[in-house]
Amino acid sequence: MKATELLFIPMPLMGHFVPAVELARRIARRDERISITILVMKFQSDETAAYVRSLKTAAHTDKGIEFVLLPELENPIDMSSNAYIDRFIEAYKPIVKQTVQELLVTRRGSGSQLVRGIVSDMIIMGMLDVAKELDLPRYVFSTYSLGLLCLMLHFQSLRDDHRVDFTEFKDPDTEFDVPGFRNRVPSKVLPPMTRGNDFAFTFLLNQARRCRDVNGILVNSFTELESDAHQAISMADNTPPVYPVGPIINHNPQNARGVDASHGGGDSIMRWLDHQPPLSVVFLCFGSMGCFGVEQVKEVADGLEQSGHRFLWSLRRPAADGEKLRTHDYDNFDGLLPDGFLDRTASIGRVIGWAPQAAILNHPSTGAFVSHCGWNSTLESLWFGAPIAAWPMFADQHVNAFRLVKESGLAVEIRLDYVWDRFSQSANFLVKADELERGIRKVMDTDSEVRKKMKEMKEETRRAIAEGGSSYTWLGHFIEDATK
Template sequence: MELVFVPTPGMGHLLSAVEVSKLIIQRDRRISILILIIKVPMTSSILDSFVESQSRDNPYPTRLTFITLPPLSNCPDPSSFSFFQTLITLQKPLVKQAVTDRISKVGSPALAGFILDMFCTNIMEVADEFMVPSYIFFTSGASLLNFIFLFQKLEDDEGVDTVTKFNDPEIEFDVPGFVNQVNGKVVPVVFLEKEGGSSMIIDHARRFKKSNGIIVNTFTELESVGVEALFDQVSKNIIPAVYPVGPILELESKTRGGSQDESQDKILQWLDDQPSSSVVFLCFGSMGCFDADQVKEIANGLEKSGHRFLWSLRKPPPEGKVGMPTEHETFVDVLPDGFLERTAERGKMIGWAPQVSILSHQAVGGFVSHCGWNSTLESIWFGVPMATWPLYAEQQLNAFELVKELGLAVEIRMDYRRDWKTKKANFTVTAEEIENGVKKLMSLDEETKKKVREMSEKGKKALEEGGSSHMWLGRFIEDVFTNVASN
């Protein structure tokens, strides 16, 4: 039988979708998975090359299939608030046609259900037409899922206008799954936007509750309080089954060929020449970039810190353009005069970063991160302590969890926000803050380092036979077969 997976068309979501698909296929030979790829103009070349490499090196050629959906003839405006949800909604007939074509072929496996990325819940209507179950793949952690369900409950059950209530940086409030009260400064901005933001997230939450189960990219040992809060809601039939099966990571560190193979070699050669745990790595995700003023502050802070550094400094898209930072161009032309010469002996500037290869290198002793969930799990996996500098999405909440809840990171800032469309930030982080944050990160006490190393080991054991995530993945597969039998 076959599950149809519809991931969000972004590298972070697609990577983890492919990896969890492989885990399911490895676990049970009766299951195959069809992954449908949505075309998006701004990321299509990156996604295409990734899908091509995965198809070429596919260890399960008959059981893991990729189909790229046709491009839309009427693609919505990328700068509009509703762009993403409109984009996914317009995929419904394309998804329906692709699945219809698939199941009509002689000898094709029976359709067992859909696994939908957390932002693709509109596709549940297609699953309903095929009369099969829908499961949600939640690519973030238990903390955000608890947060989403709280806001949905406040809106739907208590009539609270959450946008107005929580749009106060000084407010502090309780959230299920958090030991500490959450500060208004770290509420993800999407919850504070009436148009296209909060209502969209709450709509997703309503659909989460109508699904047959939610696969979460976390492990119980990492977010024990958060996972327990979700299990409590499951036991009360408030939400469907929850399966914490993480950490789901792409650790093969395949490069994309050509010049990136060469740049990875040069980066790793440079790291080979540095002492153990001496380098601070700065990288801010696939969409992470800064304006000239902020770049200068980072440079000055790094220089004053005195530490060795590897800095992924990507050039932002042209002003007024919605898009990704460049992969190949660094933003060195805005660095302070003489910075490159003065730091040549202890620093290296790069554009694209082979993050897994870097974090796994023994020379790396700390990671200044945007706190994207994949990057967070990668850093924990390799036992590298983090300094938090969130930019967008749920990253402020992740930073709060890492620093205040888990004690696995130090803070540069937790409340920094950079609008991914306008590229405007709410303030500039000063060189002094960056210097102090880097120094604190690179001189962590042994107790904190030990805590990070222990969590790394717990994450690896969770995936092994007998581990918590291994067990929950087995439970998910059992439930898939149960739901097929009962349909």
């Protein structure tokens, strides 16, 4: 029998790329007959290429994993357009197709292995057109939750099969019954891009349609966390096999304390945490694209000070003109924070830029996490057992926060309807200091129900990927199906 090769096409953003690499590693380690080639496109920056180089330099590349760095696009994509992802996919398709064709010729010539499918990130499923043209099996890897997949498939079915008009989405008080959700879903927690944005909503529905036309969907989640959603998807009509194989996070940090040496300041952050009492620090971090305007920054500072709790706050600035969409460190905090804030809180808190998030969540001094509820951050919280105070900002974060707060009780609410627009760099309202203070006090309560549930889920999270666990078993099903 010829060895099996899978071709991975991840979205070249770190929040998508790193889980794809970890999934590839997990598959290759599980079955030595399988090799994986990862096609690396260049999107916003050199981050993914640098990450690949770091893996090779540190000898972290596993046996059976190969990276192919694709040429950079001749004409950069305009990031200010809603259609930038579609344009990115269309621009890269010819390059990807040529590369895959060359790989197929090489593999046929060797006679030792057979390409048995392409695995594409869900956000760039247009790349699966290449697989279809070359008559290769097509798989999707979702770095989002099963709940979001339920939502996408349900609304796509309502639109296509039942001709439902979604203009009522614009009313924030409208609620929907969605399979896989125990509670009715209010419009205000749907992905903000679906509200009043016809292009973005169409994009979401198109992604759902494409999901129905693949051989299988790998999801970075696990059944113990989202059993209702997985059951609902499995029972839905015209849905391919869904394999919950998460949590897929990097369980092997670059050094013992999990600090990436390419960023300055990580060691000093960890040393500061070393001197704090157990479970005493609330950590605030809002992802690679999460930031605030000046007024909101001051409200956060006031809320932290009023709470009286120790804190570690990752505060980053919005992208300036000509910069990438991701956030950047401030040169200094002059004029940004309330007068005297840093002096008054010097004994209990630190305001930092970039943060080694996983290492901080894993530290015994960390008591809770004020989070945007991005899915990767959510899975890290579950893995390390850090209770969440939910403050979603954009994309899938509101759905994630709703499920954490209302469905599973693993988080407390700060606000579920706050929206930060990355393009206009503005929000729909200010979250006031007393709202943040209340959320912090609730999530830092050492006897709270949220903390007890998070402790239980931490154990479930780790059991899921262990031998015999639910995700371990589902990954085995995928390997079996992909190698037939």
